[in-house]
Amino acid sequence: MPFTPEQMRTLVDGGGLAVELPATREGHRRFVTVGWHKLAMAGTPEFAAEPMTYVGLVYEIHESAMDTWVSNLDMRDRASFQTESEEEIVQFAARYAPIDAYSKFLHVGAPR
16 A cells, blocks of 8 residues: 555655554654655755655654654664665555554654
C-alpha cells in the first residue's frame, strides 16, 4: 500500500511522517520517521533537478530528551535507510507499522 495523497503532501512539504511504537527500554519512546532531503540549496536550478532522497529512521530516545534538540548520540538502537525510490521508502515504513498509522511528526510527538 503506497502513502496516501495526504501523507505524500506532508512529505513533499517537508513535514515528515512518524509513528510511535512500544519502546523496549523503560523511560524511553520508540519512533519510526520518514522524511527527505536534497543536497542542493532550495530555490536553485540544481535543487529542482535533484531527486529527493527519502530517509527512514527507527530509534528509541529517553523521555527526558524529548524537549531538546536531538542528535544521533541521543538515539538508541538507531537504524537508518536512504533511497530515491518512493516504493522502497514505503516498504521500509511498512516493516514497522501499517502505512495508514503514519502521521505528521507534530501529531505523533516525534523529535525532529
